[in-house]
Amino acid sequence: MRRASIAVLGAILIVLLCADWIAPFPYERQFRADVAVPPCRPYRLGTDALGRDRLSRLIYGGRVSMVLAPLAALLAVALALLAGLTAGCLGGWWERVVTTATDLCLSLPWLFLLLAARAMLPLNAGPATSIVITFGLLGLLGWAGPSRILLAAVKRHQRSDFVLLARSEGCPPWRIALVQILPNLRPVAAAQFWVTAPAFLLSEANLGLLGLGVAEPAPSWGNLLREMENLSAVARNPWIAAPLVALVMVVSCFQVAISTGDFEA
Amino acid sequence: MKDNGESGALRLPFWRAALGRLLCLALTILLAAFLAAALVRVAPGFGVDERRLDTRLSESSIRALDAENAGNANLVRYFGRYLSGLCRGELGQSVSFGQPVRELIADRLGLTVRSAAAGVAWAWSGAAVVTLALGILRRRAWELAATVLSGGLLCLPSAVMALLALYLRVGPGLAIGAILLPRILRYLHNITGAMTRRPHVLAARARGIEGLRLVTRHVCLPASAEVLALAAVSVNMALGAAIPVEALCDSPGVGQLVWKAALARDLPVVVNVTVLIAAITASANLISDAIRGAMRREA
Numbered sequence: 001m002r003r004a005s006i007a008v009l010g011a012i013l014i015v016l017l018c019a020d021w022i023a024p025f026p027y028e029r030q031f032r033a034d035v036a037v038p039p040c041r042p043y044r045l046g047t048d049a050l051g052r053d054r055l056s057r058l059i060y061g062g063r064v065s066m067v068l069a070p071l072a073a074l075l076a077v078a079l080a081l082l083a084g085l086t087a088g089c090l091g092g093w094w095e096r097v098v099t100t101a102t103d104l105c106l107s108l109p110w111l112f113l114l115l116a117a118r119a120m121l122p123l124n125a126g127p128a129t130s131i132v133i134t135f136g137l138l139g140l141l142g143w144a145g146p147s148r149i150l151l152a153a154v155k156r157h158q159r160s161d162f163v164l165l166a167r168s169e170g171c172p173p174w175r176i177a178l179v180q181i182l183p184n185l186r187p188v189a190a191a192q193f194w195v196t197a198p199a200f201l202l203s204e205a206n207l208g209l210l211g212l213g214v215a216e217p218a219p220s221w222g223n224l225l226r227e228m229e230n231l232s233a234v235a236r237n238p239w240i241a242a243p244l245v246a247l248v249m250v251v252s253c254f255q256v257a258i259s260t261g262d263f264e265a
Numbered sequence: 266m267k268d269n270g271e272s273g274a275l276r277l278p279f280w281r282a283a284l285g286r287l288l289c290l291a292l293t294i295l296l297a298a299f300l301a302a303a304l305v306r307v308a309p310g311f312g313v314d315e316r317r318l319d320t321r322l323s324e325s326s327i328r329a330l331d332a333e334n335a336g337n338a339n340l341v342r343y344f345g346r347y348l349s350g351l352c353r354g355e356l357g358q359s360v361s362f363g364q365p366v367r368e369l370i371a372d373r374l375g376l377t378v379r380s381a382a383a384g385v386a387w388a389w390s391g392a393a394v395v396t397l398a399l400g401i402l403r404r405r406a407w408e409l410a411a412t413v414l415s416g417g418l419l420c421l422p423s424a425v426m427a428l429l430a431l432y433l434r435v436g437p438g439l440a441i442g443a444i445l446l447p448r449i450l451r452y453l454h455n456i457t458g459a460m461t462r463r464p465h466v467l468a469a470r471a472r473g474i475e476g477l478r479l480v481t482r483h484v485c486l487p488a489s490a491e492v493l494a495l496a497a498v499s500v501n502m503a504l505g506a507a508i509p510v511e512a513l514c515d516s517p518g519v520g521q522l523v524w525k526a527a528l529a530r531d532l533p534v535v536v537n538v539t540v541l542i543a544a545i546t547a548s549a550n551l552i553s554d555a556i557r558g559a560m561r562r563e564a
Binding site: 100212255 | 289292293296297300416417419420421422423424425428429431432501508509512513524527528543
């Protein structure tokens with residue numbers, strides 16, 4: 001199951017990366033004569049209220065979400081790794097500071113933090129800036145959860161025999177951290193990546209629906225979901241829900257990969 | 266005499282730990298306020314007042330507005346002023362709503378607390394019923410169905426759940442409950458699943474204890490400390506879920522207030538609601554930790 005879901009994710013990613021060749025039209029192109037048309041031959045998923053091809057926007061939007069959410073997850077896990085490793089190896093005040101900062105981040109509702117931080121940034125930012133800001137914030141604010149787990153893993157490894165042996169042989173602390181502990185954290189960090197990436201996809205979708213995600217005309221699965229605000233229209237024209245179907249499919253693939261994955265350290 | 270001495274010796278570390286936790290709570294709240302103030306202060310567009318564009322205002326009025334905004338420009342001074350006001354019960358004036366922040370929060374907090382409490386109650390009731398049923402029935406097919414259902418709901422963004430609630434015309438409480446249910450169910454299922462594999466449960470089963478008695482007395486009761494920790498986390502989750510639900514369902518609670526304030530860069534409202542939410546979630550965690558500590562000592 002895990003391999004199948006990873007294969008599906010890989011296939012989706014390859015399709016989305018080839019958006020320039022696969023998408024029928026550029027995502028911003030407007031067909032003024034064909035506004036809000038249902039699915040037909042040139043427009044497989046119809047057009048939106050501005051006459052843009054929905055399928056093209058879905059593919060390009062998927063590229064933004066599927067490439068940048070894992071990148072943001074990588075950033076979050078890298079920050080968590082840095083914080084966990086520093087706190088675990090140095091101990092004392094460093095550990096207290098990191099633990100307090102982690103508790104602070106975790107004691108505030110995640111979406112609230114994200115909403116507040118995103119809203120502090122300019123709303124008139126260009127599409128490229130808004131993409132970087134949205135996913136950059138996700139990466140910068142998402143370190144707390146993985147950090148706690150990685151810190152626990154570092155402390156567990158510090159009590160292990162191989163670290164005691166390295167210490168008894170006079171290995172300096174930085175070398176123990178980088179050579180002995182860091183490589184052993186890879187499975188835990190990988191698990192955190194697989195947990196964080198779909199959470200970021202969902203967070204971007206939430207921000208997009210609240211009007212604080214990626215700015216138009218650049219598409220992302222989050223801002224494409226804004227078309228669903230009128231759910232009675234979705235009931236009449238179900239193809240509007242295509243971005244939600246794509247998002248659910250991708251997130252469930254991530255979930256299957258996590259639940260059946262072997263990430264034991 | 267000996268008993269008194271022992272209990273006195275026990276009390277000292279208890280009070281020290283309680284004091285430490287309270288200090289930690291105060292520090293968390295202060296840090297949350299400072300973080301929110303710093304975020305707003307460094308935000309582009311801070312200090313730009315839309316009222317300056319009003320052509321009816323005279324030069325002196327615009328200067329007065331500038332002077333008013335300049336007072337907020339220094340982060341440390343702003344934070345110090347805020348803390349001293351907080352001690353007097355003053356939370357400042359909202360820029361976008363034109364009302365005292367205290368009134369705004371007081372008007373809306375009740376609704377959010379009611380919605381969040383209803384959501385937590387719905388989610389916990391649903392999760393408890395499903396977990397108990399799964400524990401008693403012990404059928405793989407039912408477990409698979411529950412896992413698939415909760416997994417499917419977890420794949421939906423909270424904002425989409427809020428839209429569905431709006432479409433189905435259910436209240437914000439039920440919407441928050443629907444967002445929380447799969448999360449609580451999954452955690453609860455994991456906790457009870459781990460407990461089921463413990464030796465005392467296997468021993469009870471070997472003695473012929475089955476059904477509701479096994480689940481309640483041998484699985485749920487020993488897992489109550491973990492369940493309590495999950496209860497504290499669910500407060501945090503409910504407050505997080507309140508934002509999209511209130512924003513999209515047009516429910517005038519604190520979630521909607523903070524969303525509107527964030528869009529309008531309303532510094533006093535954002536800072537105060539941040540502090541409030543940090544205080545509520547940190548207090549919930551503190552209470553949960555204290556009860557869990559007491560339970561462990563009794564055990």
